[in-house]
Amino acid sequence: MDVIPEENEVQDLNSRGIIHFSDYLISPQELTITNMLRDYHFTYSGFVKFDSPSQLILAMPKHTSGSLLSSARSFLYGRSTVKMKTARGQGVVTAVVLISAVGDEIDFEFIGGELHNTQSNYYHQGKLNHTRMQKFMLTSDSFENTHIYEIDWDEDRILWIVDGEVKRTLYKKDTWNDEEQKYEYPETPMRLQVSVWPAGNADADPGTIMWAGGLIDWENSPDITEKGQYYAVVESVAITPYQNQFWPSIVAELEKSHLPIDASSMEDITYNYNYTKTNSPTSFENSVIWIKGKVPYLTYTSNDGLNPGQFGTRNPLNKKNEIERFAERKKKLSTSHKFVQDTSKSTSEDEESLSHENTSGNNHNIATNTGFSDHHRNPFRKLLIFFRQ
DSSP states (O other), X not given: OOOSOOHHHHHHHHHTTEEETTTXXXXXXXXXXXXXXXXXXXXXXXXXXXXXXXXXXXXXXXXXXXXXXXXXXXXXXXXXXXXXXXXXXXXXXXXXXEEETTSOXXXXXXXXTOXXXXXXXXXXXXXXXXXXXXXXXXXXXXXXXXXXXXXXEXXXXXXXXXXXXXXXXXXXXXXXXTTTTEEOOXXXXXXXXXEEEOTTOTTSOHHXXXXXXXXXXXXXXXXXXXXXXXXXEEEEEEEEEOOOTTHHHHHHHHHHTTOOSSHHHHTTEEEEXXXXXXXXXXOOGGXXXXXXXXXXXXXXXXXXXXXXXXXXXXXXXXXXXXXXXXXXXXXXXXXXXXXXXXXXXXXXXXXXXXXXXXXXXXXXOTTOSSSOOOOEXXXXXXXXXXXXX
């Protein structure tokens, strides 16, 4: 079961809406970027391929870092469903994770030597707290048998569900940190990730190796000797975003723009974090803003976040020219074609003010790690995302 993708296997992945992360949103052609946004729902890294029409293999050959499948877009609250068989082996970990750009996380983790158990955990803003993990039993071996793992997440509670049975419930009200005077509850837009990784690698932290059950046997384990790799089998993935507090304003904006409320109208809605609202790098739900009409991209792989490049050229962006270009574009656009949602403001005048702030020379810097960050997307009305058969 060699899963290093050949050209035809890469084409197979692409035809099913899965693209390598290093190719996603990188092109000098604007039409290509537009097609990517429409055609691809997942990115991958590592050793990934379809073993049959309904079985996606996430593999970890000898002495590699494993494989990762990630949803291409983020969502703020929703239900994620993964039907799969996990990998086995001491030190091998399979994970089903919701994770945000600022370190909010909700996860299932499966230790390869404990195939009748799974662990549930959550983190807030990247703060490590290992006391929150809860372990529970599965009805059968997770390597030999397919199970359905679901995370149901809304603004008030999180459910960890296995085969339709709720195994754990976390309420936001129970996450209050009295010392810091805040809720430590995941509340920023997330991506779904499914991975196999070597927690028991020799160069890992000793605590991580112990948690994973010990060092990985890269030579004599059954899957290495028989298949040449450790592996998990994913049969289906579904994501059902829930409506959130931003939805009424988004609907109003689309109606004002005479656009239908459907998936196509949502394709170029992105989200940012407005750090200036909190005067700190910490991002909460009330610091999320929404923008229509900005698409993140790189023109070539040789470009980077500091110099994304321009469509049709290898030239790096000139900051001054870009500021002037966006300012000129803003003058040409009617208010109905711009969308920025600031949850602390409610009037259209205030939204116009924030829109001006986001595109002005004083604040617009597509490479900065302060102010606004322009690199996450949200699929409001793509209610179900499946591997295409």
